Amino acid sequence: MAWFMGIDIGSVTSKGAITKDGKLLVAYHLLPSGANYRAVAQRLREELLARAGLSPQEITYTIATGYGAGSVSFSDEQVADIRCCARGTSSLFPSARTVIDIQGMSSQVIRLDEEGQVTNFVVSEKCAAGSGRFLEIIANVLRINLNDIGPLSLKSKNPITFTTGCAVFGESEAISRVAEGISKEDILAGVHMALASKLSALIDRVGLEEQCAISGGGGVNVGLIRSLEEKLGIQLLVPPQPQLITALGAAIMAEEKQKGI
Amino acid sequence: MTNEKKRTINRLKTMYPLRALLDEMYKGNIEASKAGKPTAWCMVTFWEGDVILKAMDVESVYPENYGAVCAAFGAAPAYLDRSDADGFPTHMCGYARNCLGYTARMMDLGEIPPGAPMGGMPKPILLLSSGSLCDAHYKWFQALGRYLDAPVWTMELPLPGVKESRIEGAYEHNIGFMVAELREFVTFLERLLSKKMDWDKLDELIDDMIEMNRVWYEINELRKARPCPMHSRDFWSSMSGSLYPSGDLKVSVDLYRKMYDEVKYRVDNNIGALPIEEKYRLLFLELPPWHSLGFFNQLAERGWNFVVESWSYHPPQPIDLTKVSDPLERIARFTYQWLTGRFPDAFNAGEWGGYSAYPYLEYAQDYQCDGALLHPLVTCRTATNHLMLVQDRLMKKLKIPSLVVEGDIVDLKLFDPVDALRKAETFEETMNHYKKVRRQEGLEW
Numbered sequence: 001m002a003w004f005m006g007i008d009i010g011s012v013t014s015k016g017a018i019t020k021d022g023k024l025l026v027a028y029h030l031l032p033s034g035a036n037y038r039a040v041a042q043r044l045r046e047e048l049l050a051r052a053g054l055s056p057q058e059i060t061y062t063i064a065t066g067y068g069a070g071s072v073s074f075s076d077e078q079v080a081d082i083r084c085c086a087r088g089t090s091s092l093f094p095s096a097r098t099v100i101d102i103q104g105m106s107s108q109v110i111r112l113d114e115e116g117q118v119t120n121f122v123v124s125e126k127c128a129a130g131s132g133r134f135l136e137i138i139a140n141v142l143r144i145n146l147n148d149i150g151p152l153s154l155k156s157k158n159p160i161t162f163t164t165g166c167a168v169f170g171e172s173e174a175i176s177r178v179a180e181g182i183s184k185e186d187i188l189a190g191v192h193m194a195l196a197s198k199l200s201a202l203i204d205r206v207g208l209e210e211q212c213a214i215s216g217g218g219g220v221n222v223g224l225i226r227s228l229e230e231k232l233g234i235q236l237l238v239p240p241q242p243q244l245i246t247a248l249g250a251a252i253m254a255e256e257k258q259k260g261i
Numbered sequence: 262m263t264n265e266k267k268r269t270i271n272r273l274k275t276m277y278p279l280r281a282l283l284d285e286m287y288k289g290n291i292e293a294s295k296a297g298k299p300t301a302w303c304m305v306t307f308w309e310g311d312v313i314l315k316a317m318d319v320e321s322v323y324p325e326n327y328g329a330v331c332a333a334f335g336a337a338p339a340y341l342d343r344s345d346a347d348g349f350p351t352h353m354c355g356y357a358r359n360c361l362g363y364t365a366r367m368m369d370l371g372e373i374p375p376g377a378p379m380g381g382m383p384k385p386i387l388l389l390s391s392g393s394l395c396d397a398h399y400k401w402f403q404a405l406g407r408y409l410d411a412p413v414w415t416m417e418l419p420l421p422g423v424k425e426s427r428i429e430g431a432y433e434h435n436i437g438f439m440v441a442e443l444r445e446f447v448t449f450l451e452r453l454l455s456k457k458m459d460w461d462k463l464d465e466l467i468d469d470m471i472e473m474n475r476v477w478y479e480i481n482e483l484r485k486a487r488p489c490p491m492h493s494r495d496f497w498s499s500m501s502g503s504l505y506p507s508g509d510l511k512v513s514v515d516l517y518r519k520m521y522d523e524v525k526y527r528v529d530n531n532i533g534a535l536p537i538e539e540k541y542r543l544l545f546l547e548l549p550p551w552h553s554l555g556f557f558n559q560l561a562e563r564g565w566n567f568v569v570e571s572w573s574y575h576p577p578q579p580i581d582l583t584k585v586s587d588p589l590e591r592i593a594r595f596t597y598q599w600l601t602g603r604f605p606d607a608f609n610a611g612e613w614g615g616y617s618a619y620p621y622l623e624y625a626q627d628y629q630c631d632g633a634l635l636h637p638l639v640t641c642r643t644a645t646n647h648l649m650l651v652q653d654r655l656m657k658k659l660k661i662p663s664l665v666v667e668g669d670i671v672d673l674k675l676f677d678p679v680d681a682l683r684k685a686e687t688f689e690e691t692m693n694h695y696k697k698v699r700r701q702e703g704l705e706w
Contacts, residue, residue, distance in 0.1 A: 119691055
């Protein structure tokens with residue numbers, strides 16, 4: 001029996017997946033990445049193996065990806081996260097031709113073919129306003145849990161319009177709106193609209209081809225998904241666990257590697 | 262265990278003496294300055310001003326090149342900081358910021374700043390800027406003139422569009438304008454230096470300059486071979502002989518001829534610039550991150566061969582100027598050929614981006630490129646504003662994808678090599694995809 005592992009050390013969270021016989025996700029885990037990527041990778045591996053009831057020797061091949069891939073000492077290979085994300089998405093949604101991947105530190109839009117190969121891609125500039133970091137900043141201002149942002153924003157009646165495309169000024173603007181008595185719901189809906197606008201501009205650079213999927217931490221935010229769908233005029237393919245797509249793709253690529261695909 | 266450095270690019274042996282011309286240029290400038298010989302700080306004038314200065318026995322120093330030198334030596338940050346402190350904006354040209362910071366420091370000290378790479382640039386009597394493609398030239402050199410209390414001369418040249426260049430009489434009109442500008446420049450120099458132009462000397466220098474660039478052009482033609490015998494790193498190391506024509510031009514001609522022989526030998530013997538299989542042939546735009554050239558070695562390890570680069574640093578396609586007796590007119594026609602030589606082909610192809618996009622469509626086809634690496638220079642609009650158009654035209658017309666990696670020629674803070682490598686790895690999948698697409702569409706490669 002051959003088992004394969006994918007480890008995705010992101011700037012905010014670290015994710016892992018184990019696959020066997022194709023695309024079956026056997027185990028996964030999410031951990032905050034913290035500052036010690038090496039230690040978190042090790043812990044992630046231990047937890048993944050424990051959940052799957054496997055020993056390290058039973059893993060045939062491991063691919064590391066993400067911001068901290070270089071710190072995964074037990075990996076057999078490192079692969080760029082963009083490729084892993086495309087492959088992971090394709091395994092769940094073979095019809096997907098575009099992926100919007102919203103990560104903690106950046107966002108990227110990937111175009112892919114029927115085999116999950118990257119045909120074009122664009123990565124956001126180094127700017128918090130185009131990534132999940134903007135949501136974290138605003139959640140902090142509003143003193144709410146990150147997971148509550150999406151559902152809360154759906155209750156908005158009158159979303160505000162942010163007058164800046166910068167996360168730093170956006171934070172100041174959110175504080176001003178709170179002081180003016182604007183509801184959290186309306187502020188959050190405004191944040192989602194601002195982020196959707198940024199992402200839409202990114203999408204325009206590579207062109208949107210349906211079907212379009214979403215992945216990364218941004219994919220768990222129902223408010224952001226709705227804003228994006230409204231902005232783009234399409235319905236997004238949303239995987240059950242969007243944050244795990246890249247780790248899943250890494251595990252699938254590990255399997256492909258072993259089979260010489 | 263061996264200390265031997267891993268060889269990722271087969272560098273040309275004949276590149277080293279060409280690259281060394283730069284060292285000699287800086288050394289020669291310092292010595293000449295000490296001997297009381299006049300020095301001019303020049304922008305790249307695309308051969309318009311260099312030979313004229315040389316004929317008048319004025320030493321040329323090139324602040325743009327010095328920016329690259331300071332970046333490569335790690336000396337730029339201190340000069341950039343000084344430029345910032347004097348109030349120049351950080352989004353301004355990196356070469357200009359480096360130069361202004363250097364100059365401010367030099368004027369503070371009253372001498373070349375200690376530790377300046379290559380011995381530094383000696384104080385000039387003249388500043389020669391160029392009206393070619395750079396948009397920083399007026400204010401950069403105007404500001405320098407104030408620091409240095411030196412006269413500034415701008416070498417203007419016409420920049421027609423592809424269609425406009427075909428208006429009846431436009432060619433001769435533009436040549437006439439350039440000749441008049443050059444004549445004024447000679448008059449200005451004669452007044453400044455209180456000496457007359459040696460026209461015979463100028464004539465000979467122009468011949469050498471034209472021959473040097475002809476050989477350099479032929480070298481680059483050889484790079485169309487598969488595998489490509491010469492990597493862009495060798496191009497960048499050797500282009501200074503042409504762009505910064507210093508020292509004895511007959512020596513430069515000889516060095517380029519030797520390089521031609523080496524490259525020809527490689528082509529004849531199927532020797533590529535990479536010691537491994539040439540998996541991908543790349544076009545590079547614009548100038549490279551001089552502070553991080555090792556990045557190209559990492560790409561070479563992956564089988565990326567950079568086979569051609571921005572046209573503006575290449576010599577013009579040769580034309581016969583032997584029947585043009587006026588030396589200034591020969592200079593004008595030569596530079597104008599560099600600027601507009603591809604325009605008739607662009608017109609016939611229905612492409613209007615004569616400076617911006619068309620040359621790359623031609624290069625990508627002639628050199629059979631699999632992809633383009635676009636390096637937008639955060640601080641240089643001229644080198645950046647056309648890249649999206651290039652990306653679009655390459656994809657629409659030739660199904661060639663582009664990878665965009667932001668950076669800067671001088672400021673290393675603006676380039677992220679780890680992120681660039683991550684994108685490069687992904688881009689291989691994209692290049693593979695478009696290889697199939699090109700085949701399906703009946704393109705040659």
